[in-house]
Structures are given as C-alpha cells and as structure tokens.
Amino acid sequence: MIKRSFIGLTAPKLKCDMVEPDPKDPEAIPIPPRMILLLNEPLDSIRESLIKQGDRVQKGERIFLYKDSQSYVTSPVSGAITAIAPITGNYGVDATYLVLETNTKQDVEQSFAELAATPNIENADRYLRGIPGDPPLKQLADPENRFNRIVITGVDDDLMCTTRQYVLARFADKIDRAVALLKQITGINDISIAMTETMAKLPVFNGMNLVRVASDYISSLPPMIMAKHLGIPFVPGKDLDVCFIPVEAAMSLVRAYEEKQSVYDKVITIIDKTGKRTRVTATIGTPIHRIFTRIGVETAEQDRIIIGGPLRGIAAYTLYHPVMPDMDTLIVQASGESPMASDYPCINCGKCVKICPSKVPVNLLVRYLEAGLYQEAADSCDLLSCIDCGLCSYVCTAKIPIFQYIRLGKHELMKMESEIQTEAQNV
C-alpha cells in the first residue's frame, strides 16, 4: 500500500504497475470437479425453469433460466447440474448460481462451429457472451447503439493490475487479426488500441492506430482516454460513445472464430499478501480456492479477497466465488492492512478536492450523499461527473467511505430514473 509521503504540498500521484519485461507463461489451472456458473437473472420459484437439478449439459451449451430469458451462460465443461440457487450480488442485484459436476468425458456442443465461418455480430452475441475479457457484445449487437468508435484497451484500469498489458504483450502479433475481426463483425472502422507508452514503442504496433496512455493512475480510465486522447467530450450521466473492449476480449473473439468453439480460459494475475505476483489461466467458473491451493496462496480469517484492483475492485466474501469473464486480478490483503472506514463527518480538509480528476466538489457532495439527497447531489454537486476512480476515499483524512456513497448515489439515481421511465410507459 502506498502511504502518504512526508511532503504533502501537492496531491499524491499514483503510478500504475507495468507488466514485467519478459513475462512467464501463466500456469494453467486444471478443470476442477465442481464448477460454479453465475446467471444474471433472479430465480423465480413460481415460474417453471428450463433447467433443473440433475440436468446434463454439454461443453459450449448455452444455459437459459427461463423460456423468455435474455441472458445466458455458456457451460465451460460437460457435466451435470447439481444445484441451482439464488444469490445476491453487489448493490442487491439478484442472480442465480449453478453448481456443475464435471464429467470425465467432454462432449462439445457443435452449433457455434457451423456459424464460425461467417463471423457477424448476431452469432457473436448469440454464442460468445461471457468469453474471457467479457466483450460488450450485447451492447454492440443492439441496433440502437451509439458506438462509432472502438478502443481495444491494453491498459489496466486500476493500480497493481497488469493482466491486460500482459495479454497485449503476449498476443501483440495477433492484434491485427483482432482489429480486422472487430471491423468485420461490428462494421465500425475506427478502431484504436490503447497501450502504455513503453509498449507503443514496440515495432509490432507500427502503422496501427494507437492511443498512448501515460502510466499515472487515472489516465487509463475510459472517460479520461476519451477526453484526453480521442478529443471526445465526456457528458456526465450519458453512456459513452466509444466502445471499450479489453484486449483479452478481442483476442478471445479471434480465438473463438479460429478454433470454431467458444473459449473459457481466463488470464488472472494473483497478488498474495507478500506482494508476489503469479499469473494463471483458469477456466471460467473455477472456484477461486482451487487457484489459491494450486499456486500456494494462503488466506486467513479476516483477510480481504479483492477482485480487481485496490482502488476500484470488489471484496469477495467466499473462496467459492467463481472465476468470472472480467476477473483480471485477485489480491489477497492481510487483515491489518485494510483501512477501516469511520463515521466521522467531513472536516473539510480539501484533500479530495485537490486530487479529484473530475473537479467534483467532493467536500460538499459527501454531505448531500450522507443525507441521502441524491438528486440534489447530481444537480448541484456534479455527482455524475465522477469517473469512479476512488482517489477521494484513498486520501480522506476523516476516512469517510466517499466512494461507497458515490456509487450508492449513482445507483439510487439510476433506479429512480428507470422507475420514472416505467411509469411513463405505463401511462
């Protein structure tokens, strides 16, 4: 953890970690006997579901919960469903998880293989959602999408994370295929690749449309890339016009079409309590304790398991949490290291205002948010200009969980807006 320096005249500058110069190939974690799959749909006990305990699924088979389900999860293995249960995720999002007992014999479902010769956005969206890197295929397939540009990001959007940089470095010679494939399936010709300045010097990227991102922390966040490098103004509260696709997602698409089947092995960087990094590939759905046991990472009571980076990640409460398509980094943090939030009020020290890259008046904003005045916070304190970097909480002298308040505020606002829209539709 980077502590405050003795000299505090200016706001601290946090640097992102760079991928090591000559990275080792990641260790492959074997497919475990039990897999856990998450479906982004609440389980409804009244409705008849398409799947039930004991059902057999093939590798590559898409699992839908109900007849009219929009979302699906692709089974990474052949096996039998042994449990279906509801689960509540972040911000009370209801989802469903399935436990899959892996078969020794692996049959592959073939319906995608027939379509793989003609890549297009429809079949990509139909079969390849949730491949490693989590490409935003649903949004791209939506005919009403506003995207006119694609940025393949080879930079990580948090401190300590290096997975995307690794994938970009590892598959640098194949990146032109990813660009061509994305052009073909989306019809968007303006595709650029965001990478660190050091990587942009590599000859392999010559002649490509590059975005050179500085190594300081917030430069790699999508709104910043848009405003600083692409010259597209960021409009608070509106969806981005640029589609950001992690480089791993782009490479997974290439592999899926070349191998004529969906792919499941996610690259994950694991950082243990001593700061040692290990990179592994694990099948999506592998419970993370399998990875920890395999590479010898120990966890103790009251540690923190962080999925993602230290400033924007989420804390997992169980080691049975499965590997997800967008899980780039896993950090184990010892219990003593974790900062505790306090219930002190804002003392107006001004550090957050100084460090905020969006120039949000955080000192006032937090007062509105603490009082639950979300609409007022958006109207008079620029809540929606926040780009979710977490730096205000990092420097807060009073240790107020500002970032949590901000995300809660945005979440509540979105809920309010969607309620208004549904009401308007009903009238």
Add this chain to the structure above:
Amino acid sequence: MSKQNKFTVSHAPFWHDGDSIKVMNLNIMAAALPATLFGIFQFGTAALGVICLSIASAMAWEALFNLASKRPINIHDYNAAVIGMMFGMMAPATIPWWAVITGTFISVIVGQQIFGGIGGNPFNPAVIGISILILSWKNIFDFDAALLNYRFDFTSLAPLAALKHQGTEVVELFPIASLAMGNQLGSIGSVFGVGIIIGGLYLIIRGYIRWEISLAYILGIIITAWIFNITDPSKYANPIFHIFTGYTLLGAFFLANESSSSPVNLIPMFIYGTIGGFLTILIRNIGSYPDGTLYAILFINLLNPLIDKIRPKAFGKGCEKCVK
C-alpha cells in the same frame, strides 16, 4: 462444504494513504510547539500553566459534552486539544484560571459542539472563545496592564496598542528583527514570529494546512498596510511591523487555516485570505481595536460558504474547451 474463513468485506478502495484526524492534529500541535515553548520560556511557568489548563479543559469540555449528548467520546482525536492549544496561545500568561475554563467552554461547546462537533463549526472555535472573552473582560487582554509585573530587557509595550495610542513614532522602538525574535509583549504563542513561521512552513510542507490561505492572508496584510503607509506614513505603520505584531502570523498559519471554516477551492482560498489580511489592517488602522486579526478571521469565516461556491467546472460540464 468445508469450514470457511470469514473474510473482511467492504467497499473499494482497499488502500488508504494512512492519514487520520489524529495524525493531522498531532502535527498541528507539534507545529505550534516552537512558538508555545518560546512563550513559556519568556513568560515563565504561568504560561505553562495556562497552556496546560486550556488544553486539559478543552478536552474535558468535549468529553463532558459527548457524555451529555450520548455520543462516543472522541477526545482521542485531539481535536479539542488543538482548540485548547490555540486558545492558550492567544491568551496572555496572566489570564486567570476561570477565564481559561470559561474561554475553552465557549470555544469547544459554543464554537464547535453545538454545531455538530468536528467539521461542523462555521467559525474557528478558538477565535470565537478568545473574541467573546475580549468583549467580556477586555482588561485581561490588555497586554500592557496584564504583564505589568514582568521585567524585560526590551521595550515592554504591546506594539499594536502602543501604535494605536501613541502613533507611528513608536514603530522605531521595535526593531523588526527583535520583534520577530519575540521581544514584545503579547499573548503566549503570538510573540515569537520566527517560531510561528517555522511551524507554519512545516504544516504547509506536510500538507496539513492550505498554503494558499496563508500566502493570501500575508499578501493581503502587506498590500493593504503598504497602501495605507504610502498615503500617510506619519499616521500608518509599515507592512512589516504589522506582520510581526499582534496575532497576525498566528492568524495566517493557524487560525485562518482551520479546515472546516475555510474554503477548499483555489480561487476562493486566495479571496478568503486576501480579504482576511485586508480587514485585519482596516480594523487596526481605522477601527477602534488595536488588533483586528480575530474579527477579520471571524468575518472571513462567515464569508467562506459563499466564496467557496466559486469553483472550477466539473469534468464534462459546460463548454467543450473546459474538458482537458
């Protein structure tokens, strides 16, 4: 499923820069030490008694108020201790004990706790306490009378009172170097200008106070005093004399900077400081009080919420050029 460890779950971020209110307050108190120790050296154990009593009573008042309002006792963050220390520094060494206890009551309870405690005070609590004492028992703060029984080997006059009553010829009685080294009558913590500047610079370098306010305040003093001085040098003292007398430096580095009653945006900080310096000199030169620092600070505290509304456009708001 086997027995599982229980993990700590919380919202991001999982890093913190390690700062806390306690660390900040300890730093402020450490920065105030050079000036305070000099005051104790100058005015003897009486001064030590005043400082100890004011810190102790301020903490006691906060603890009592926390008890009475059924809130957790928070004196371990040293917030009340800082208020007590500032109060003690602004008091003369001869202040009676009951005045200290009354003053810290006003500072901590009336100045801060009734507004909701730390972070809620619209005015600098210590300044509120001292100002009310000055209004109520002004003889206590007549430094010439209060320190009558002391014998010093320098001009035993409070510079600003002398200036008010006898005119600018007294300025020559106080060489600037001597003033800066603490050879003047005044409160315990305000006489040693060099010590206050060292403490202030330490806090600025550590980032615990906002340098913009201190700089603007001093600039406000210098510019205003200079304008007065060039219009009528026989009537108004020079800017440097104003810097090293009264509560000026204490105001610039410790009082005007109190975090919850001062602005946080760049332009407001400069406006706030400059108005503070301007008003200080205005009260000194035209008003009836010898020193205007405290009232000037209370006044800019009052302006703070208004001027802090001047702030940069947030990311993505307003014109296209505003997006960096």
